[in-house]
Amino acid sequence: MTQPIPEDDLIVSDWYRDFTNSGVGATLTKRLGLPRPAVLRRHEPGAPLLPGPAVVGTAGEGRLRDPLTAVLKDAGVTLLSPVTADGGTDGERTAAVLLDATGLRTPADLAAAHDFLAPALRRLAPSGRVLVLAEPPSEAADPAQAAARQALEGLVRSTAKELRGGATANLLLVPDGAEGGLAGPVRFFLSGRSAYVDGQVVTLTAAGATDGQDDDRPLAGKVAVVTGAARGIGAAIARVLARDGAHVVVVDLPAAGQALAGVANEVGGTALQLDITAPDAPERLVGHLRERHGGVDVVVHNAGITRDKLLVNMDAARWNAVMAVNLQAQLDLTQALLDADGLLRPGGRVVCVSSQSGIAGNRGQTNYAASKAGVIGMVRAWAPALAERGATINAVAPGFIVTEMTARMPFGTREIGSRINSLQQGGLPVDVAETVAWLAQPESTGVNGQVVRVCGQSFLGA
Amino acid sequence: MTRKAAIVGGNRIPFARSGSAYARASNQDMLTATLDGLVARFGLQGVQLGEVVAGAVLKHSRDFNLTRESVLGSQLAARTPAYDVQQACGTGLEAAVLVANKIALGQIESGIAGGVDTTSDAPLAVNDDLRRVLLQVASARTVQQRLKALAGLRPGQVVPDLPRNAEPRTGLSMGEHAAVTARQWEIGRAEQDELAVASHRNLAAAYDRGFFDDLVTPYLGLTRDENLRPDSNVEKLAALGPVFGGEDGTMTAGNSTPLSDGASAVLLASDEWAAARDLPVLAHLVDAQTAAVDHVHGGEGLLMAPVHATPVLLARNGLSLQDFDFYEIHEAFASTVLATLKAWEDPAFCKEKLGLDVPLGAVDRSKLNVNGSSLAAGHPFAATGGRIVAALAKQLHEAGPGKRGLISICAAGGQGVVAILES
Numbered sequence: 001m002t003q004p005i006p007e008d009d010l011i012v013s014d015w016y017r018d019f020t021n022s023g024v025g026a027t028l029t030k031r032l033g034l035p036r037p038a039v040l041r042r043h044e045p046g047a048p049l050l051p052g053p054a055v056v057g058t059a060g061e062g063r064l065r066d067p068l069t070a071v072l073k074d075a076g077v078t079l080l081s082p083v084t085a086d087g088g089t090d091g092e093r094t095a096a097v098l099l100d101a102t103g104l105r106t107p108a109d110l111a112a113a114h115d116f117l118a119p120a121l122r123r124l125a126p127s128g129r130v131l132v133l134a135e136p137p138s139e140a141a142d143p144a145q146a147a148a149r150q151a152l153e154g155l156v157r158s159t160a161k162e163l164r165g166g167a168t169a170n171l172l173l174v175p176d177g178a179e180g181g182l183a184g185p186v187r188f189f190l191s192g193r194s195a196y197v198d199g200q201v202v203t204l205t206a207a208g209a210t211d212g213q214d215d216d217r218p219l220a221g222k223v224a225v226v227t228g229a230a231r232g233i234g235a236a237i238a239r240v241l242a243r244d245g246a247h248v249v250v251v252d253l254p255a256a257g258q259a260l261a262g263v264a265n266e267v268g269g270t271a272l273q274l275d276i277t278a279p280d281a282p283e284r285l286v287g288h289l290r291e292r293h294g295g296v297d298v299v300v301h302n303a304g305i306t307r308d309k310l311l312v313n314m315d316a317a318r319w320n321a322v323m324a325v326n327l328q329a330q331l332d333l334t335q336a337l338l339d340a341d342g343l344l345r346p347g348g349r350v351v352c353v354s355s356q357s358g359i360a361g362n363r364g365q366t367n368y369a370a371s372k373a374g375v376i377g378m379v380r381a382w383a384p385a386l387a388e389r390g391a392t393i394n395a396v397a398p399g400f401i402v403t404e405m406t407a408r409m410p411f412g413t414r415e416i417g418s419r420i421n422s423l424q425q426g427g428l429p430v431d432v433a434e435t436v437a438w439l440a441q442p443e444s445t446g447v448n449g450q451v452v453r454v455c456g457q458s459f460l461g462a
Numbered sequence: 463m464t465r466k467a468a469i470v471g472g473n474r475i476p477f478a479r480s481g482s483a484y485a486r487a488s489n490q491d492m493l494t495a496t497l498d499g500l501v502a503r504f505g506l507q508g509v510q511l512g513e514v515v516a517g518a519v520l521k522h523s524r525d526f527n528l529t530r531e532s533v534l535g536s537q538l539a540a541r542t543p544a545y546d547v548q549q550a551c552g553t554g555l556e557a558a559v560l561v562a563n564k565i566a567l568g569q570i571e572s573g574i575a576g577g578v579d580t581t582s583d584a585p586l587a588v589n590d591d592l593r594r595v596l597l598q599v600a601s602a603r604t605v606q607q608r609l610k611a612l613a614g615l616r617p618g619q620v621v622p623d624l625p626r627n628a629e630p631r632t633g634l635s636m637g638e639h640a641a642v643t644a645r646q647w648e649i650g651r652a653e654q655d656e657l658a659v660a661s662h663r664n665l666a667a668a669y670d671r672g673f674f675d676d677l678v679t680p681y682l683g684l685t686r687d688e689n690l691r692p693d694s695n696v697e698k699l700a701a702l703g704p705v706f707g708g709e710d711g712t713m714t715a716g717n718s719t720p721l722s723d724g725a726s727a728v729l730l731a732s733d734e735w736a737a738a739r740d741l742p743v744l745a746h747l748v749d750a751q752t753a754a755v756d757h758v759h760g761g762e763g764l765l766m767a768p769v770h771a772t773p774v775l776l777a778r779n780g781l782s783l784q785d786f787d788f789y790e791i792h793e794a795f796a797s798t799v800l801a802t803l804k805a806w807e808d809p810a811f812c813k814e815k816l817g818l819d820v821p822l823g824a825v826d827r828s829k830l831n832v833n834g835s836s837l838a839a840g841h842p843f844a845a846t847g848g849r850i851v852a853a854l855a856k857q858l859h860e861a862g863p864g865k866r867g868l869i870s871i872c873a874a875g876g877q878g879v880v881a882i883l884e885s
């Protein structure tokens with residue numbers, strides 16, 4: 001009786017997506033030139049990393065071709081040899097196209113990127129993946145090299161906008177010494193876990209190789225805490241972390257306790273009723289984790305609220321409430337966990353939920369956007385200190401995610417909000433959850449201080 | 463082998479006023495939800511416990527296996543056995559004693575004790591005459607016999623028997639009984655109202671400081687006890703007219719517990735079981751005692767049995783009444799608590815009725831019902847014991863090791879259950 005409503009029932013079915021993918025609908029929308037949002041490929045435990053073969057190309061004398069090939073082979077991916085623009089019409093569709101651009105020296109070398117990508121993209125299957133690997137422009141030897149590296153960002157982001165059928169394009173920057181942390185991120189961007197992550201740039205940091213992980217249960221034996229887990233995105237995060245093997249401590253306001261207990265029982269975790277803004281909340285969370293679990297491996301700061309008003313009409317209560325939940329509590333809880341001797345175990349992972357509004361700003365959300373931008377600042381500032389402990393801290397910034405909250409929005413606002421992105425649809429809570437769970441994996445050790453948007457390459461703040 | 467059973471924690475749903483938030487919830491719904499909240503708090507999904515023991519005072523006949531059915535509907539392993547108990551308002555505490563005793567004897571390692579009651583979904587009994595006719599119809603073998611039996615139907619038989627809050631042998635309601643005792647012990651109106659106000663204030667303060675965050679799980683939209691009036695004060699209560707004890711009675715709706723709906727559950731275990739699961743031990747159930755009075759012929763107060771049980775329990779444990787850090791005296795009525803305290807202080811009563819040369823003496827009122835009690839929270843009969851055991855155990859744990867608490871619960875039929883907890 002305390003079971004929460006299953007996620008599928010909450011999601012207002014995307015009638016438009018379903019219609020355009022039906023026989024009549026497909027013909028009609030094609031004639032009218034209307035967008036045709038695809039049914040995205042999402043992760044299913046046990047399924048192969050890619051539903052088809054991959055192709056790996058290079059621009060310049062790169063250094064990642066071999067490690068990349070090894071990662072793909074390990075994951076059981078079949079590799080096709082690259083085709084040239086005029087050849088190779090054997091017609092086999094590729095599920096992923098990877099470009100090693102670490103060898104770029106000048107903008108002239110970019111022509112090779114074009115030569116490889118153009119024919120390869122023509123053969124890209126629905127929900128295909130384009131992943132470009134390069135080195136950070138900031139570490140370039142000279143301005144020409146920096147220009148060439150930076151140019152890739154424009155190339156990848158535009159490619160992402162041109163792709164159809166649920167395909168995505170992302171850029172992974174791999175500085176010298178960060179090769180050891182390549183496997184996890186590459187697998188994420190190819191997998192269905194990154195279904196709604198599009199047009200993103202993630203920079204790895206130098207990190208030692210990990211012991212590897214069971215990709216079906218990468219979090220086995222880990223203890224995770226998720227705040228705001230009684231419903232919406234937080235409940236989805238709890239489900240995915242549990243699916244990946246973690247014991248999940250779900251936290252939410254005491255008043256949300258009935259739904260929270262339902263989530264805890266569903267995922268075989270434990271419920272902790274706690275207002276994260278209470279003065280003794282850090283102490284209580286630390287005490288609970290110490291007594292019941294002896295420590296914690298994954299902390300997900302997901303609880304968040306909105307109290308929208310134009311800045312000129314905003315009262316102090318609205319401002320303060322949003323700041324307290326969305327930013328101050330994340331700071332206070334994280335500090336307490338770091339201060340508690342040995343509580344955050346080696347390899348610890350902190351994931352903070354920010355928002356697209358914190359990047360692009362949003363009318364009526366000065367308080368919310370400020371708090372969510374603040375989260376990004378916090379994550380970047382804390383990253384080095386966490387790295388010293390072998391831990392990481394990252395932010396996830398969701399775009400338009402279909403939840404109970406958005407289901408209640410007026411039809412027009414919801415329709416527009418969900419379409420203005422390259423995938424032409426809203427994301428699902430599970431999409432945010434998959435990205436959080438990826439950042440929590442042992443093999444994400446090289447991802448630190450990053451902000452990963454889960455927005456289908458939203459047009460806002462891009 | 464004996465050992466003391468540990469109290470690991472508890473869970474209850476907020477108590478609702480009769481006919482309100484839980485009007486459509488059955489005893490089984492409420493008990494199942496309460497068990498599931500406990501499961502979620504302590505990660506007991508699919509766990510097989512030694513036993514679940516619970517009960518309800520007002521129970522439908524179809525609920526003959528109420529606790530077992532609730533277990534089957536919960537997230538606990540279906541292999542967890544269960545049984546029902548009933549000792550009126552003592553049900554919840556008695557259930558805890560039963561589970562604790564089995565743990566103490568090493569017969570089980572873990573168990574849940576609980577209780578539930580609804581006055582909103584109470585069973586209606588068919589009027590006795592009608593019941594006889596219907597039974598005759600059912601046992602008739604021929605059409606003629608059946609018609610003959612049906613001919614016995616009369617309009618008056620259709621009126622159902624509503625469950626009454628009355629003692630079968632005296633016909634007096636519990637409130638009327640309490641009013642007699644209040645008069646006997648000269649319990650004044652003002653002190654009753656003060657006790658009620660303290661109950662509301664203490665309960666509200668406990669909610670505000672988050673004390674119930676890990677003791678209560680919201681249910682059907684209710685997040686706090688519906689009867690709680692944080693702004694209750696003596697002036698407001700003084701304006702209420704008496705409901706028991708006639709026109710010059712001192713007992714009002716403000717200083718008597720309202721009819722309520724709710725459920726509670728307590729997780730008990732051996733220390734080893736708790737340690738193996740990294741679960742806390744809040745306190746141990748040290749000892750317990752029941753007693754009964756003869757309220758029918760003996761001229762004794764219906765709700766005064768705990769007064770008799772307590773000295774027996776104290777003597778067995780070599781304790782005085784003052785050796786406690788906290789006292790939980792169930793507030794059936796404010797006057798019941800006050801009469802209990804007065805009786806323990808009364809040399810003549812202690813000598814003649816309890817056989818004590820020296821009276822038990824006074825209780826430090828600052829240690830009494832410090833987190834509120836039934837006047838504020840409400841009193842779904844069988845759920846009160848679990849509410850008190852879990853909250854007292856937590857209070858003792860917060861106060862530190864070696865702290866002691868006394869629980870006293872009076873019950874219909876002239877019975878009482880008392881127990882000692884120690885952190």
Ligand SMILES: NC(=O)c1ccc[n+]([C@@H]2O[C@H](COP(=O)([O-])OP(=O)(O)OC[C@H]3O[C@@H](n4cnc5c(N)ncnc54)[C@H](O)[C@@H]3O)[C@@H](O)[C@H]2O)c1
Pocket residue numbers: 227228229230231232233234251252253256274275276277302303304305325353354355356397398399400401402403404405406
């Ligand atoms: N839904 C979207 O489109 C979207 C977009 C961008 C960012 N986000 C962010 O994602 C997160 C989850 O959003 P959602 O859509 O699931 O929202 P939601 O309102 O459905 O869930 C938020 C949860 O946080 C809990 N919470 C609020 N205050 C709390 C406190 N003081 N202590 C403990 N728990 C508290 C709430 O009770 C609720 O269960 C939020 O941080 C939100 O800002 C959501």
